[in-house]
Amino acid sequence: MYFAASDYRLYRTFPMTLRTTILAGFAAASLSILGSPLHAQSAKAELTVYKSPQCGCCTKWADHMDDNGFDSTAINRHDMATLKASLGVPSGLQSCHTGQVKDYVFEGHIPADVVKRFLENPPEDAYGLAVPGMPIGSPGMKMGTRHQDYDVILLKRSGKHEVYTRVSQHSAP
Structure with missing residues (x-):
């Protein structure tokens, strides 16, 4: 195989060494990962919301979750x-709707930031969170400036449920 003088000049101007090839590969891979809509930092968690067809506050809660980084799908049951x-x-911790992200259960009007914190670092033995009833001022249950303080309960596989966090008027979303 013969090379023309112009081919030699091109090779001398842009020599492709192993190091250059590897660096170019890393740069291309990094750009494709960081520019991807599936990048972990920008991906929205898929939330399935099971609700009664007549429930309006459930739809408002799903909207709250969507507005705060989730991608919800409502299923009427x-x-x-x-x-x-x-x-x-548990029957004593139920509310009007049930959300599910992967294998985790989110019962009732839980603020989106609490769900996010749970998903970022799920406590050992936990399978979800619950806000029993329908506390006034919780996401989906806004009533002007009225607010009722409430607990978010950690659901544990052992059956020993406990308070995960307390939502007060000053900490409400």
Whole structure:
């Protein structure tokens, strides 16, 4: 194989060494990962919201979650009690809707920032969170400036549930 003089000049101007090839590969890979919409920092967690077809506050809670970095899909169910039992939500800690991200359960009007904190570092033995009832002022239950302080309960596989955090008027979203 013969090279023309112009080919030799091009090679001398842009020599492709092994080091240059590796660096170019790393640069291309980094740009493709960082520029991807699936990059971990920008990806929205997929949230399934199970709710009764007539419930308006459930839709407002799902909107709150969407506004705060989640991608929710609402599924209307007529058998909510059966669903909650199958997901392990204790009857005394139930609310009107149930959310699910991967294998974690989120029962009731839990603020998005609390769900995010839980998902970033799930406590050992935990399978979800619950806000029993429908506290006034919680996401989806806004009533002007009124606010009721409430606890977010940590659901544990051992059955020994405990307070995960308290939401007060000063800490409310």
